[in-house]
Amino acid sequence: MSKPSLPAGTRDFGPDVVRKRNHILDTIRSAFQRYGYQPLETPAFENMETLMGKYGEEGDKLIFKILNNGLDNPEKEAKVRAGFETVLQGKSSTDITERALKYDLTIPFARYVAMNHGQLTFPFKRYQIQPVWRADRPQKGRYREFYQCDADVVGSRSLLYEAELACLYHEVFTNLGLTGYTLLVNHRSLLLALADRCGNQDWLVPITVAIDKLDKIGLEKVKTELTQKQIPSAAIEQIEKYLSVEGTADSVLEQLNALLGEIPEGAAGIGALREWMGYLADQPVSFRIDPTLARGLNYYTGMIFEVKAPATVSMGSIGGGGRYDDLTGLFGVSDVPGVGISFGVDRIYDVMEALELFPSDIAQPPRILFFNLGITEGKVTFGLLQELRKKGIAADMYPESAKFDKQFKYAEKRGITYVAILGESELKTQTIQLKNLSTGTQSTLSHTDFLNIELS
RNA sequence: GUGGUUGUAGCUCAGCUGGUUAGAGCAUCAGAUUGUGGUUCUGAGGGUCGCCGGUUCGAACCCGGUCAUCCACCCCA
Structure with a gap:
């Protein structure tokens, strides 16, 4: 029997960790609800065709596939062998895997909207807090199972939603x-x-992939990469001008206007950002327009968001999102535009742990530990314990008669402030000792006084 | 998927150029102390040195493989 172990990239969450995680999840959930988003949950796994091809080529590789059952059925042997050949060629075959674990919450949501668009009232706002899985190689801040918290609204093109989602980010992170x-x-x-x-315009992808790395690898390496991708040097000059744009939001937009204002897409993008900023003028939200921000997921078409952790913790992005014009079109229902954001809880946790931002009173041990001093005493003690619990006071009792030393130490280790002692002499006098x-x-x-006590 | 790091007690780690019985701190358990904890003292238990093979008179240490781990790249939350 080998030592038990966990699959790579997964974690157990002990009591302390769950409390801290819940603190984050509760903060996010209550903000989602205040903004009028409704809860939704979808299955852990989806049909392969629901997920494949939605996250780009790299994404497909990172989808966890579930092996079909019954592959040993002799009647299916020819199919299974053919399917396996397909898999060996690096493609996927539903003859081997017809289901896969969900990779994010957005695509399953799009599937849900496509399946239920007849019943939904638009604009439809939903939030979703569930684990997702990626067959990535784990490293710092990267797990194979992690939680996403998404808020999306579908059925409207209004930039008001982009504005409200920015406020949502601000509110959650501030709280x-x-x-x-x-x-x-x-x-x-x-970018277009x-x-x-x-x-x-076909150069959109190679250009965005390269310039997205600017702050990581520097301008020279970006230019090298663009050259390698057969982008002509005249174009690289234009890109260099674009990358040199910086400053306040207004100044950035002015510079971009000078550069791209004549192109219809450019004018549209600048106009959208101006309108969005208008909504936020009196809001406490702070943001930075970053022309190099690209984000990998290829279904985004409008504004895109990314939240970076404080630079001191080197954690990369702890949230992201954007507008997609036609996500449900992938599932045969067109004309349902949407916009959404996501919180990366696991990374937020790591960041908060590193910055020591969790409140110190997050542990919630029972208030009182009842000592156990024998079966006869224990009967009375158990009765009092249950009375306190009924009154909403968290309390616990030592399971068997043991030395005081041991019971005291147990109370301390669990962080319990009060112990209640009821032994032979208290039994006779119908009293109980309460020690802080x-x-x-x-x-x-007396027992009645004890039950009415106000604990500090 | 590619490259590197590290694997020794429950945890954090020592362990000399290869040499008797592999150590420490913390944790656990017991006692000092049979109804009053935190501190202290004493003692005990706990290891196939990740696993497999090789070199050697002899391997925790050297070599090869393998698994796990963490980090970086790719990509991403």
Whole structure:
């Protein structure tokens, strides 16, 4: 029997961790509800065709596939062998795997909307807090099973929603005490306009992939990568101009206007950002327009968001989102535009742990531990224990008669402040001793007085 | 998927150029102390040195493989 172990990239969450996670999840959930989003849950796994091809080529590789049952059925042997050949060629075959674990919450949501669009009232706002799975190689801040918290609204093109989602980010991170975050925004149309300016809109993907790395690898390496991707040098000059844009939001938009304003997509993107900023003018939301922000998921078409953790913790992005014009079109229902954001709870947890942002009173041990001093005494003690529990006071009792030393130490380890002692002599006098472990004070009380006590 | 790091007690780690019986701190258990904890003292239990093979008179240590781990790249929350 080998030692038990966990699959790579997964974790158990002990009591302390769950409490802290719940603190984050509760903060997010209550904000979602205040903004009028409704809860939704979808299955852990979906049909393969629901997920495949939605996240790009890289994404497909990272989808966890579930092996079909009954592959040993002799009647299916030919099919299974053919399917296996397909898999060996690096493709996927539903003859081997027809289901896969969900990779994010957005695509399953799109599937849900496509299946239920007849019943839904638009604009439909939903939030969803569930685990997702990625067959990535784990490393810092990257897990194979992690939670996403998404808020999306479908059925409207109004930029009011982009504005409210920015407020939502601000509210959640402020309530968590994570004030050092940065909200980066951009508009896909600007990137499209840049590709156009360079001479070919098909260059959108290679250009965005390269410039997205600017702050990581520097301008020279970005230019090298663009050259390698056969982007002509005249185009790279344009890109370099685009990348040099910086400053306040207004100044960035002005510079972009000079660069891309003549191109319809450019004008549209700049206009959208201006309108969005108008809604936020009197809101406490802070953000930065980052023309290099691209985001990998290829279904985004409008504004895109990314939340960066404070630079001191090197954690990369702890949230992201954007507008997609036609996500449900992938499932045969067109004309349902949407916009949404996501919180990466596991990374937020890591960041808050690193910055020591969790409140210290997050542990909730029972208030009182009843000592166990024998079966006869225990009967009375158990009765009092249940009375306290009925009154809503968290209390616990030591399971068997043991030395005081042991019972005291147990109370301390669990962080319990009060112990209640009912032994032979208290049994006779129908009293109980209540001791406060942090002050050391102790008093003898009648049972009724004890049950009415106000704990400090 | 590619490259590297590290695997020694429940946890964090020592362990010399290969040399008798592999250590420490914390944790656990017991006692000092049979109805009053935190501190202290004493003692005990706990290890196939990740696993498999090789070199050697001899391997925790050197070599090969393998598994796990963490980190970086790719990509991403």
